[in-house]
Amino acid sequence: MADATTHFGGTIGGVPDSVALLQRHAPDAFAAYLAAREAAYRPPPEGHLPVAQKELVFIVLDVAAGHVEGALAHAEAGLRAGLTAGQIMEALSIAILVHGHQCWARAGAAVMRRVEELSA
Structure with missing residues (x-):
């Protein structure tokens, strides 16, 4: 799992404030969210959509x-x-x-x- 800055920087250009708050105050929930988001962004052939x-x-x-x-x-x-x-x-x-x-x-x-x- 990448860190938030790397993942969000590479997808939408930066970490949104709402995500940074989640990371600071609910690190376990954030980790699960980040893992799900990374899975959604997998490029083909692992993922199916460009x-x-x-x-x-x-x-x-x-x-x-x-x-x-x-x-x-x-x-x-x-x-x-x-x-x-x-x-x-x-x-x-x-x-x-x-x-x-x-x-x-x-x-x-x-x-x-x-x-x-x-x-x-």
Whole structure:
């Protein structure tokens, strides 16, 4: 198992404050979380999805959950992994169909504003 700085730095660019808090105050829970996250990020052939597709799943799930900070971090990582603004928007359009406009208003629009900034 990698340390948090190495793993999160390599996936989303840094350790989120929420994760750092978990690490400081619940080290056993953090260790389990980190192990599960490392497993989710395994590249093929151990894992089955390319990193860009994994990031797209994370974006949509974070948007559906209203977790703006996570959705933004995964959108940035997704763009670095090769996702396009169109792919992200299409996936978010599907999220709107399933979860309603509120997921767009709470988090999806913020993601696309950030994607626009980074893609400009």
